[in-house]
Amino acid sequence: MAFNDNREFIAALEKTGDVVRIKQEVDWDLEAGAITRRVCERNDPAPFFENIKDYPEGYRIFGAPMATERRFAIAMGLGPDTSFRQIQAEFANRMEHPVKPLLVKDAPCKENVLLGEEVDLHRFPAPMIHEGDGGRYMATWHAVVTQSAVRDWTNWGMYRSMILNRRHLAGLCEPYSHQFAIWKTYKGKNLPFAIVIGADPLCSMIATARAFGSQSEVDYAGALRQEPVELVKCETNDLLVPAHAEIVLEGECISDVQVNEGPFGEYPGFSTHARAPQTLYRVNAITHRNDPILTMSCMGVPVDDAAMVKSVDLGVFFKKILQKHKMPVTDVYVPPAGATFLAVVGVKPVYSNIASHIGRIFSANMAATYKIIVVSDDVDVFDMQQVLHVLATKCHPSRGIKISDSEIDFVGLIPYINPEETRLRKTASVVFDCTWPGEWPKEIIPRKMSFDQAYPEEIQQRVLGNWQNYGYK
Ligand SMILES: Cc1cc2nc3c(=O)[nH]c(=O)nc-3n(C[C@H](O)[C@H](O)[C@H](O)COP(=O)(O)O)c2cc1C
Ligand SMILES: [Mn+2]
Structure with missing residues (x-):
């Protein structure tokens, strides 16, 4: 049974000690x-703020909903100790089976309907998240719903937005995003939107995923939930939103105007995106549940919600792309600490120049992950201790490192590039080849001194069979 809302999710987190009231x-x-x-940097339980200064009782904030493997697993209905490998495999499996949503009439998100003069974003305790942020951010863990002009494509994307005044927000929506593509179908007119804050955890998670082309994310929220999402129609436009959401902002993105947005603490762990003209959202109506719970992601040094969910999603996405190119890939791990800039790829069998080949596929398809470590299948890609070992001992400092030019997709979010590279939209990507060179004869390949390779099978079995007898668990 999937959670219908964050209230059920928080109750489940409470049982396993994964939330602090x-x-x-x-x-x-x-x-x-x-x-x-601080919670993100320490992998602590999620903070659930029940008493916010200046706001009435009942107006609450739920921070870092999905910033740990444990919370991710619980959101998926898995045990809290499920390994990253298992979480990713389950995510990949479920995504193969989309589930269409259900339309309902009665919805908790309509408990309060605010129209006209009642529309005031300051009713909610939108936080000032980092020192130096451009304003109070209303939407940092949510889904923005939009639909193409001919209504054949409904998109959910997580694009942050900052309060400007009672009924306006400024939001960052990158030019490569689906929302941008959808807006183009309106041929210069305003774009109707619904910003959905505090839907069930998997509905928010799916809004961050990228592997969909022009498919509708709601079917994939259903896939992850293994149950349909219940949707209800907005009050002032035809968009459909999750019925159990906490807060829904309805309105239009205004064409021909841009407003300053940011800066904001970004997912790479730095504040790199200067204040810049972005999309203006005008809010025409607000609906919300009684005692609404605002969700908040505090992006910065990993592991926050973005690092966590993008790691799972990109691992699945990269593996699919590499398989499409017939690469013998065993697994892909995007370690959360690398903030999506780093990927570890396992291959079997290894052949000459496979690492360079993989690097070229990455550059051509997935421009925002610039550092790739390629390992052979005796290394568990999900175990960074093993990965560091082969990076240190198998990767040749010159022959094993292949650098190539790369284009920048994410304007301004790469902390290490200089202004000239930003202007030219050029950077580099690098592959660390941690496999033995294909041309080496077997005799010169060093033997790995590990339990499974440095002892005869018979000794290994004896040791494993007696492990508890020796006094080990
Ligand atoms: C917490 C979080 C915040 C994000 N904020 C933004 C944002 O402000 N603007 C943006 O373009 N992408 C943002 N992203 C990335 C998009 O959500 C991601 O690219 C997603 O695929 C967009 O949906 P789309 O593929 O339907 O465009 C964010 C991701 C996360 C996890
Ligand atoms: Mn999309």
Whole structure:
């Protein structure tokens, strides 16, 4: 049974000790952000702020909903100790079976309907998340729903937005995003939107995934939930939104106008994107549940929600792309600590120049992951201790490192590039080949001194069979 909303999710997290109810008053101005930041950096339970300064009782903030493997696993209905490998495999399997949504009439998200003069974004405790942010961010863990002009494509994407005044937001929506593509179908007219805050955890998670082309994310939310998502129609446009969401902002993105947005603490772990003209969202109506729970992601040094969910999603996506190119890939791990910049690829069998080949496929298809480590199948790609070992001992400092030019897709988010590279939209990508060179004869390949390779099978079996007798668990 999937969770219908964050309230059920929080109740489940409480049972396993993965959430902390904070009853002490906390300030929306930096304090809630600072707590959430420290929580992310320590892998602590999610903070659930129940008492926010300046706001009535019941107006709450749920921070870092999906920033740990444990919370990700629980959101998927798996045990809290499920390994990253298993989580990723389950995610990949479920995504193969889309489930269409259900339309309903009655919905908790309509408990309060605010129209006209009642529309005021300041009713909600939107936090000032990091020092230096351009404003209070209303939407940092949510889904923005839009639909193409001919209504054949409904998109859900997570694109942040910042409060400008009572009824306007400024939002960052990268030019490669689907929302941008959808807006183009309106041929210069305003784009109707619904910003859905605090839907069930898998509905928000799916809004961050990239592997969909022009398919509708809601069917994949159903896939992850293994149950349909219940949708209800908006009050002021025809868009459909998750019925159990906490807060829904309905309105239009205004054409021909741009407004300054940011800066904001970004997912690579730095604030790199200067204040810049972005999309203007005008809010025409707000609907919300009684005692609404605002969700918040405090992006920064990993592991936050973005690092966690993008790791799982990109691992699945890269493996698919490499398989499409007939690469003998065993697994792909995008370690959360690498903030999506780094991927580890396991291959079997290894052949000459396979690492360069993989590097070229990455550059051609997935421009935002610039460092690739290629390992053979005796290395568990999900175990960074093993990966570091082969990076240190098998990768030749010159022959094993292949650098190539690369284009920049994510304007301004790469911390290590200089202004000239930003202007030219050029950077580089690198492959670390941690496999033995294909041309080496067997005799010169060093033998790995590990339990499974340095002992005869018979000794290994004896040792494993007696392990507890020796006094080990
Ligand atoms: C927490 C979080 C915040 C994000 N914020 C933005 C954003 O402000 N603008 C943006 O273009 N992408 C943002 N992304 C990335 C998009 O969600 C991601 O590219 C997603 O695939 C977009 O949906 P689309 O493929 O339907 O365009 C964010 C991702 C996460 C996890
Ligand atoms: Mn999309």
